[in-house]
Amino acid sequence: MKYGRKTMAILSAILLTASLGLTACGGGDKAKETAGKPEQAQEQKGGTLIFARGGDSTTLDPQNSTEGETTRVTDNIFDTLVQYKKDSTEVEPALATQWESSPDGKTWTFTLRENVKFHDGTEFDANSVKFNFDRMIDKNNEYHVGGNFDYVISQFTAFKGEPGAVIKEVKVLDKNKVQFILNVPQAPFLANVAMPFFAIESPEAIKKHKDKIGQHPVGTGPYKFVEGGWKPNDTITLEKNKEYWKGEPILDKIIFKVIPDNTARLTALKSGEVDLIDGMNPSDAATVEADKNLTLYERPSMNVGYLSFNTEKKPFDNPKVRQALAMAVDKQGLVDAFFAKRGQAATNALPPSIWGYNKELEAKDYKYDLEKAKQLLAEAGYPNGFETDLWAMPVSRPYMPQPQKIAESIQADFAKIGVKTKLVSMEWGTYLKKTKNGEHTMALLGWTGDNGDPDNFLYVLLDKDNAKPPAAQNISLYKNDKVHELLIKAQTTPDQKVREDLYKQAQEIILNDAPMVPFVHSTPVLASSSKVKGYVPHATGSEKLNDVSIEK
Amino acid sequence: MFSYIIRRLLHLIPVLIGMSLVVFAIIHAIPGDPALMILGEHATPGALEALRAKLHLNEPLYQQYFYYMLDILQGDLGESLRTKQAISLEIGSYLTATIELAIAALIFAIVVGVNAGIIAAWKRASWFDYIAMLVALVGVSMPVFWLGLMEQWVFVDKLDLLPSTGRFNPREPVDGITGFYVLDTILTGNWAGLQDVVLHLILPSIALGTIPMAIIARMTRSSMLEVMKSDYIRTARAKGLREFWVVYKHALRNAFAPVLTVIGLQLGSLLGGAILTETIFGWPGVGRYINDAIAFRDYPVVQSGVLVIAFLFVMINLIVDILYAYIDPRIQYK
Numbered sequence: 009m010k011y012g013r014k015t016m017a018i019l020s021a022i023l024l025t026a027s028l029g030l031t032a033c034g035g036g037d038k039a040k041e042t043a044g045k046p047e048q049a050q051e052q053k054g055g056t057l058i059f060a061r062g063g064d065s066t067t068l069d070p071q072n073s074t075e076g077e078t079t080r081v082t083d084n085i086f087d088t089l090v091q092y093k094k095d096s097t098e099v100e101p102a103l104a105t106q107w108e109s110s111p112d113g114k115t116w117t118f119t120l121r122e123n124v125k126f127h128d129g130t131e132f133d134a135n136s137v138k139f140n141f142d143r144m145i146d147k148n149n150e151y152h153v154g155g156n157f158d159y160v161i162s163q164f165t166a167f168k169g170e171p172g173a174v175i176k177e178v179k180v181l182d183k184n185k186v187q188f189i190l191n192v193p194q195a196p197f198l199a200n201v202a203m204p205f206f207a208i209e210s211p212e213a214i215k216k217h218k219d220k221i222g223q224h225p226v227g228t229g230p231y232k233f234v235e236g237g238w239k240p241n242d243t244i245t246l247e248k249n250k251e252y253w254k255g256e257p258i259l260d261k262i263i264f265k266v267i268p269d270n271t272a273r274l275t276a277l278k279s280g281e282v283d284l285i286d287g288m289n290p291s292d293a294a295t296v297e298a299d300k301n302l303t304l305y306e307r308p309s310m311n312v313g314y315l316s317f318n319t320e321k322k323p324f325d326n327p328k329v330r331q332a333l334a335m336a337v338d339k340q341g342l343v344d345a346f347f348a349k350r351g352q353a354a355t356n357a358l359p360p361s362i363w364g365y366n367k368e369l370e371a372k373d374y375k376y377d378l379e380k381a382k383q384l385l386a387e388a389g390y391p392n393g394f395e396t397d398l399w400a401m402p403v404s405r406p407y408m409p410q411p412q413k414i415a416e417s418i419q420a421d422f423a424k425i426g427v428k429t430k431l432v433s434m435e436w437g438t439y440l441k442k443t444k445n446g447e448h449t450m451a452l453l454g455w456t457g458d459n460g461d462p463d464n465f466l467y468v469l470l471d472k473d474n475a476k477p478p479a480a481q482n483i484s485l486y487k488n489d490k491v492h493e494l495l496i497k498a499q500t501t502p503d504q505k506v507r508e509d510l511y512k513q514a515q516e517i518i519l520n521d522a523p524m525v526p527f528v529h530s531t532p533v534l535a536s537s538s539k540v541k542g543y544v545p546h547a548t549g550s551e552k553l554n555d556v557s558i559e560k
Numbered sequence: 561m562f563s564y565i566i567r568r569l570l571h572l573i574p575v576l577i578g579m580s581l582v583v584f585a586i587i588h589a590i591p592g593d594p595a596l597m598i599l600g601e602h603a604t605p606g607a608l609e610a611l612r613a614k615l616h617l618n619e620p621l622y623q624q625y626f627y628y629m630l631d632i633l634q635g636d637l638g639e640s641l642r643t644k645q646a647i648s649l650e651i652g653s654y655l656t657a658t659i660e661l662a663i664a665a666l667i668f669a670i671v672v673g674v675n676a677g678i679i680a681a682w683k684r685a686s687w688f689d690y691i692a693m694l695v696a697l698v699g700v701s702m703p704v705f706w707l708g709l710m711e712q713w714v715f716v717d718k719l720d721l722l723p724s725t726g727r728f729n730p731r732e733p734v735d736g737i738t739g740f741y742v743l744d745t746i747l748t749g750n751w752a753g754l755q756d757v758v759l760h761l762i763l764p765s766i767a768l769g770t771i772p773m774a775i776i777a778r779m780t781r782s783s784m785l786e787v788m789k790s791d792y793i794r795t796a797r798a799k800g801l802r803e804f805w806v807v808y809k810h811a812l813r814n815a816f817a818p819v820l821t822v823i824g825l826q827l828g829s830l831l832g833g834a835i836l837t838e839t840i841f842g843w844p845g846v847g848r849y850i851n852d853a854i855a856f857r858d859y860p861v862v863q864s865g866v867l868v869i870a871f872l873f874v875m876i877n878l879i880v881d882i883l884y885a886y887i888d889p890r891i892q893y894k
Contacts, residue, residue: 056730056731058730058731060725060842063852064852066642066643067643067644154644155644219644222643222644223645239653239844240643240650240653240654240844240849241654241844241848241849241852242726242727242842242844243726243730243733245730245733263730263731265725265726265730265842266842266844267725267726267842268839268840268842268848269709269839269840269842271709271712272708272709272712272724272725272840272841272842273725273842275712275713275716275717275724275725276716276724276725276842278716278717279716279717279720279723279724281723281724281725281726281729282725
């Protein structure tokens with residue numbers, strides 16, 4: 009009892025002092041100093057860049073990742089044989105300095121860069137390339153662990169020895185020459201190998217860490233992973249690789265920091281706690297532009313948002329009806345209203361950032377013209393329009409930020425030409441399943457590219473091979489043999505100039521047939537402190553940061 | 561007292577078993593094939609079958625529950641589907657982050673709440689009383705996320721006084737020993753680090769602690785008013801004791817038992833409010849760990865995470881009950 013009273017007195021005293029203490033900590037310059045500490049170095053070289061993003065990486069094993077938050081980090085730790093150029097999806101040398109394919113397109117020979125070392129000091133050579141690809145493509149490989157190697161399936165169809173597998177085997181010719189033998193020619197092969205998922209990891213590290221390699225990444229890239237530098241859901245710290253083959257990176261350190269809330273992330277940028285942010289609300293772009301301490305970036309768009317017609321259902325089996333409806337969609341209006349002008353009206357499923365884009369078609373695109381649309385509808389035998397359903401996605405995606413409102417807007421325009429639509433929505437998983445099964449009439453959907461190859465848009469979304477329910481990616485179920493012929497030829501031709509021409513022809517046919525109305529290529533925005541120099545956002549969603557610097 | 565504690569501990573066993581049953585049942589009521597979820601759409605039937613066998617998915621539910629309990633009793637909380645890491649290893653750093661935040665929020669709630677309540681009761685019907693109770697009223701109904709964003713807007717954006725996100729300045733990282741960074745910086749004598757860590761705690765703990773603070777303030781006030789009317793307070797005053805001691809020593813001691821109960825209950829809501837606070841302030845805590853796991857359908861993490869939180873909750877209630885018995889000896893537990 010006596011003791012208890014004393015405790016209470018002490019407790020009260022603590023409460024009072026603590027309350028004073030807290031108030032004391034709250035103010036003053038000291039807080040400011042810690043919050044946004046200026047860098048010590050006076051010159052351009054060195055410094056720490058804090059890159060804030062919305063979510064954490066799941067693993068740092070690039071071969072076992074399928075999501076962007078991992079790639080963003082691993083792109084800086086690892087290199088691929090070839091890589092995309094800094095500002096386009098064209099392929100340039102990386103760990104391989106040269107490459108050539110055999111006339112039949114089934115053999116690819118890469119000449120490798122010499123004197124490249126992994127961060128653990130081991131040497132990079134043809135054997136390490138073989139080791140990595142064997143790990144990825146061969147299910148029976150002892151090191152085929154730590155994940156599902158999903159991208160082997162999605163880019164090369166199947167694992168080694170399974171039906172459809174693109175890669176037959178990888179051969180070491182000599183120390184600096186490696187050869188890929190394919191079962192079938194694959195034109196996008198080079199673009200595929202440039203994907204961050206096919207990065208080369210240190211064989212010694214893989215042998216050492218086995219399925220835990222995702223926590224101990226070792227590559228040849230511009231930055232090294234700092235052991236113990238991954239604080240889950242918080243930060244991942246990388247430090248510069250002084251022996252990087254392209255020359256020492258400018259920054260000393262890069263810290264990837266997770267701040268889930270978009271508004272909080274922008275606040276942290278403004279207060280100087282972080283230097284670079286992505287995943288901004290499009291509506292905040294204007295605030296950033298108005299602030300002279302900040303720089304706004306637009307990531308080149310590699311996506312498309314579209315309205316698909318089920319070409320197997322009446323009346324959408326009639327091209328005239330589809331063309332009429334295409335004229336009733338006010339693309340620019342949608343972009344202005346729902347994308348805060350961060351995006352461009354689309355003509356094509358293929359974004360202009362990708363090679364092979366047919367710019368000439370922009371002039372031939374369906375203009376927003378309700379009168380002409382009515383006229384076409386009448387010609388098609390529907391002078392009074394018709395009734396149908398319009399499916400709207402239940403979730404927001406970069407290419408479709410407000411699907412319900414976009415659907416309502418399209419609905420209103422269609423009503424003006426007599427087409428009455430009922431909006432339909434359902435749970436996202438069901439939505440995807442039913443559209444892939446061709447159960448819809450008209451549906452909103454979109455696509456984000458993987459590798460910057462036209463094939464990744466046109467073949468996936470519009471070839472008859474992909475128009476097979478219940479797993480149709482081509483949810484318009486659009487089947488045009490001429491288009492198919494062009495796309496398949498483009499797929500198996502190694503010469504990029506020839507491919508470009510084939511894709512341009514295909515786009516023209518598709519535009520005439522109007523199986524879908526592509527209406528937007530949305531542009532994600534990023535922001536940095538204006539002290540950050542040399543940052544170029546890449547269309548694929550991640551980039552190497554070795555040329556980035558921080559002033560003063 | 562001792563036997564009471566033992567008895568309470570024994571009572572925990574059925575509670576914990578019940579809890580694990582509920583969590584298990586909820587997770588297994590969710591439709592969908594976990595094996596398909598793990599392996600993805602490209603999985604071969606053989607791989608799916610092998611994984612189902614490994615996860616005991618083909619066996620009856622009661623047997624699955626048995627395996628699950630067996631693992632838990634061995635300290636094995638399963639493996640995250642997303643990161644392929646043992647949950648028992650992963651969850652530690654998240655837990656310490658959340659507990660540190662909850663403690664800071666609780667300190668804020670108690671310090672401000674109790675003092676505001678006392679003064680409001682002491683200076684009843686004064687301007688302080690009115691303002692304090694108005695603040696308490698607003699505080700109870702203030703959504704955590706809104707308060708958090710407002711704090712950031714005022715203290716970070718406009719005044720530039722405090723850091724807005726994270727547990728410390730990543731440019732000057734703090735070494736972790738225990739994972740409780742306030743403690744770690746003291747142990748290593750890193751005073752600059754301590755200051756940094758405390759500054760990072762201020763905004764999130766105020767956001768998280770405001771609702772409990774408001775509730776504690778109101779409870780303290782009404783409890784104090786009740787006690788201040790009693791005879792012994794009049795006696796104390798009559799003895800010529802200074803008013804400060806009458807209030808803080810004599811009255812508070814008797815008014816504190818109901819307040820303590822409220823504090824105990826509020827601890828639960830602290831754990832609940834943690835998800836929003838952690839999201840806004842980029843706090844790498846267990847609330848976000850579970851939240852992210854739900855988004856990625858990482859069922860083992862959801863299952864084990866909820867169980868760990870529930871366990872904490874039960875333990876806190878136990879401690880509050882014991883304290884209650886200790887502070888108010890009139891309460892006899894048979």
